[in-house]
Amino acid sequence: xxxxxxxxVAMPGVRAVRAxxxxxxxxxxxxxxxxxxxxxxxxxxxxxxxxRSAPGCIMVKQPGDVHRDLARNGPTxxxxxxxxxxxxxxxxxxxxxxxxxxxDPHDDRAxxxxxxxxxxxxxxxxLSIEVAVAEAISALAVISNPPAYSRPVRRAKExxxxxxxxxxxxxxxxxxxELDKFHLCRAFRTQVGMPPHAYLTHLRIARAKELLLRxxxxxxxxxxxxxxxxxxxxxxxxxxxxxxxxxxxxxx
Numbered sequence: 685x686x687x688x689x690x691x692x693v694a695m696p697g698v699r700a701v702r703a704x705x706x707x708x709x710x711x712x713x714x715x716x717x718x719x720x721x722x723x724x725x726x727x728x729x730x731x732x733x734x735x736r737s738a739p740g741c742i743m744v745k746q747p748g749d750v751h752r753d754l755a756r757n758g759p760t761x762x763x764x765x766x767x768x769x770x771x772x773x774x775x776x777x778x779x780x781x782x783x784x785x786x787x788d789p790h791d792d793r794a795x796x797x798x799x800x801x802x803x804x805x806x807x808x809x810x811l812s813i814e815v816a817v818a819e820a821i822s823a824l825a826v827i828s829n830p831p832a833y834s835r836p837v838r839r840a841k842e843x844x845x846x847x848x849x850x851x852x853x854x855x856x857x858x859x860x861x862e863l864d865k866f867h868l869c870r871a872f873r874t875q876v877g878m879p880p881h882a883y884l885t886h887l888r889i890a891r892a893k894e895l896l897l898r899x900x901x902x903x904x905x906x907x908x909x910x911x912x913x914x915x916x917x918x919x920x921x922x923x924x925x926x927x928x929x930x931x932x933x934x935x936x
Contacts, residue, residue: 712886716772724760740789750877836863902929
């Protein structure tokens with residue numbers, strides 16, 4: 685079962701979605717966002733550890749985070765708010781960050797995120813939403829921080845991002861990371877949450893979505909994001925986004 689509804693938000697640059705699912709997903713996050721589990725129980729992997737979420741838990745994500753569902757106790761309903769990337773990134777750089785991927789329901793640090801989700805759910809006016817977003821971003825700067833990747837894994841991620849439109853060989857990736865390919869593959873999967881080739885596919889589809897937003901035609905995308913042909917692009921895009929590139933562009 686998959687069902688999602690986009691909630692109206694009285695502030696440009698902020699997106700809100702409420703969804704119900706009983707499926708298990710693995711996703712690479714493309715933006716700063718906070719989510720609240722509204723119903724059900726979920727076990728998931730993120731930030732190098734396994735988390736267990738109950739109703740009221742707040743989940744904090746930032747670009748590059750991998751979230752992998754492990755188990756659901758029936759359908760779960762959650763609300764996700766995507767925050768303005770530039771503001772969140774600036775505040776995070778200026779803040780005193782502590783790595784946390786989840787806040788329990790009664791954790792005082794979760795209060796700004798609950799207020800934001802409640803304000804959007806209630807259809808708040810622009811000023812109230814802007815205040816709630818500002819408070820949430822300020823809180824995000826304190827409680828979130830990129831995972832502490834080892835130097836080889838960090839270099840491998842940087843290489844994949846810089847060369848996502850190219851044909852990448854594992855030997856070249858390992859040479860750039862300065863680690864043999866066997867240890868690199870193991871370290872990458874352990875720290876990032878997926879193997880290098882899967883991470884690269886997520887990066888390529890994220891870039892494809894960006895290009896579609898800029899007006900690039902779906903038929904021109906494949907070579908721009910390092911995929912062989914339109915068929916391969918469509919297969920990966922449908923699997924990760926839930927629709928085809930052409931249909932995704934038509935909804936923009």
